[in-house]
Amino acid sequence: MDKSKMVHQRQLLGHPVGLFILFFTEMWERFSYYGMRALLVLYMTTETMGSDLRGPGLGWSEQEALALYGWYTMLVYVMSIPGGMIADKLLGQKKAVLYGAIILVAGHITLAFTPIWAFYVGLGLIILGVGLLKPNISTMVGGLYKKGDIRRDKGFSIFYIGINLGSLLATMTVGSVVLAYGWHAGFALAGVAMVIGLLVYLWGYKYLKHVGNLDSEPQEDTVRVEAVSYGDLYSSLFKSPLQLVIAGVLLVLSLAGWYLMGWGYGLLFLFLTAIIALMMMIYKDLDTQVYKDRFLVLLLSFIMVVIFWGAFEQAGGLMNLYTDDKVDRVLNLFGNKVLIPTEMFQSLNALFIILFATAVGGFWAKRKLKGKLSGSIFKMALGIIIMGFGFLFMVFAAREFNENGTSSMIWLVFAYLFHTIGELCLSPVALSFITKLAPVRYASLMMGVYFATSGLGNKVAGIVGESASNYGDLTVFMGIFIFTVVVGTLFLLIRKPLNRLTHGIEDNENIIKEQEGFDLIKE
Template sequence: MSNITTNNSGELFGHPKGLFILFFTELWERFSYYGMRAILVLFIYSSISDGGMGWTKEEALGLYGWYTMLVYLMSIPGGLLADRLVGQKKAVMIGGVLLCAGHLVLAVPGQAAFFAGLTLIVLGVGALKPNISTMVGGLYKKGDIRRDKGFTIFYIGINIGAFLSSISVAYVAELYGWHYGFGLAGIGMIVGQIVYVWGQKFLKGVGDFIPKKSESGEDNRKALTKVEKDRMLVLFLSFIIIIVFWGAFEQAGGLMNIYTNEKIDRTIFGTEIPAGVFQSVNSFFIMTFGTLVAAYWAKRRIKGLEESSLFKMAIGTIIMGTGFIMMTAAAVDADASTDGKGALIWLILAYFLHTIGELCASPVALSFITKLAPVKYASFMMGAYFAATGLGNKVAGLLGEYSASWGELETFTGIAIFAILFGVVLILALKPLKRLTHGAEDGEAEVA
């Protein structure tokens, strides 16, 4: 299994220095991923004369769904790779190398290079994503309230990378061609790998592989206790929330991206903005409101109000669902306008609400797993979380495909209603779900 105990490399801004190595590594890894994602669907369905692949929109959304699903499904074997063979630290290193290769191969024109690049990225994300997240949890001792804050900081790093790449990669692709955009994403991944290699000295004792026994000498093959089984059960149940949340949220890279390109008035001060640039709006809002949302939940904790991880995830799903009401308004606006395009403000409001929902649900879910998962299954459970994210991405792709026959207005409205109702049902089921955690989130306090 992997060792996830805290390290002794000192602190920076009240957190272990290793957090900031993982922060910048993930920043650049997400720069590469989201930069490529911002132009992927647009590249696939653009005409061959425009440098694209010339597929239909339905085919492009179908491939997007399969790709994003497989990217995250590979987190399960990636977690097992760490738990059983090499440890989290080496798994992240292997994933980084594969990602560098994959993004650079995408910069080469040709269908064979395109699919080879996607395959390498799928394998690379599978090895890196679950294990770098588990390493963040391993920086903190049990019961350290800074863990949630640490994951929020880490999450902001993810979105700084996504923000910078969505703008820069989209503009490079627009001005110089699709493959130059893919190449810029690859350069970002190389920078992230350099940061990770350089920062190993700050990650001593975190993510190392220890066969058979933990530091305490406990045999990791021992059967799970009743408490551990209950906690595993609630984690698997929480993955249903993840599938629903990301199934709706990930319309951003597919259906909403195409809708923005075709049916949103993107002209600002006389200049039409490339559709891919608006993929940066979500990241901008996360950087702007990330600490404020974290502070809000911390204040609720101080007041003794409900702020469990499951409650936050439910509220996040409801808020995200209301974002699709804004997209419904955009569709109504587009249908009523003479040029067939809706106002940009509806898209911005949708991204704002999606972001607040994401900040309530996603970083909290990552922290929740590191609190509840048995140590010997830490990377596997993080991998299962990302696999649930992958299934959500596939659901997103299917919804995007079906929207061609359903209509965008009906699709956006249906997603809004389902997400809001699902969040309400989750709140109603909160007490029995919390009992299964056996107080894993109780008694958290600041750790010096």
């Protein structure tokens, strides 16, 4: 066997070496993202003049800051769609990740400067950089494994640990840096983390020769992806009267939304209309019924994604406010009373993921080997239900507050634990599911759609959280609990017909202990 093949098949801890290159690249990228995200709203709402030890901020109102923050966090994920399209059409996934990382470095460095133009330019560059990097690095993880390799789901779980390790490290360090050296030092630290991620990716490039290449980039032992013509896809819309009517109705509704809700929502609705039209055209472009059936299942799985994140992301909004105002955060530690900062509860999710991700992934792998129920639809539906039960603990917390004027922090700990277990059942599995079902020439685009639906879930979370001011925390928490459990149960009930529509894509998975090279997912 020649040396190049030895490089291609190198393993580490039972997985391709490339997995760990992508693991550390994503870890540092997430450090930069979550580190900056932790500072953003606080920086915007800090007074321009005053005695704040962290230095002057922008002096915005909370409403202004939350409005920009909501659009920013959504756009970061929505931009994954054009990021995936650029990879599929122009760059390939590997180069898209590289260029995205470079743009992210530029964005974080720009935020380290004080002028207001640097703030807006920095955020814009970060949105563009994440849009290029995020969907394509996840697609590359799937490309490390051959079709039917049961290690794929566990590989995504390991990759997911990197995401949350970056988040945990960021939330533990960035705040201290800001307190000591000021806001822009914190933004600069996020930039340093992204530089480290870029250097790791460049160093490990040699282990990724077999994944993420366009057809125009020939590599030995590489399965290449034919470039996609999105112009041809959209032009075919005019050849289908039914789909043209659907797109027209959606366009009218988008314009109505623009008029009634403002230009921001109008642009969002127009963007969603374009994506729905694209999904219809991709469905029509698929050349066999098997591919079309799998594509439908993939689109239905995105409904679960929106619902899950629409509930889960209450952690950064409604649950965060509830913790700050209504939870007894005083801990009696060896006779000393210690006030736990509200922000520290945000680290519970990342901590629980690091503790339980490998165990959950191993649990599902063992069930699969024993022939027990462990399909992706089952896991994702169960994840929604488990996460929903986390809100039952928030119901208990809200009732305790109504009775006593305060609530115990233990309810939050249990809520975050259940949310995390639910996340581990859904999020890494959904990433893996996309690489199984998506037609290979649209792999990056569909990964982008997944992240865009996550962004849409973030926006839904904000809308749901705002309703607490009208209906109360107890009603909202109870409503989320009931809705998520019902939706998860419905998907469990229809999982068999959905599994049939996948045409056995997960039926022949097996453990592959050693591979002679690697392939992208080929249908």
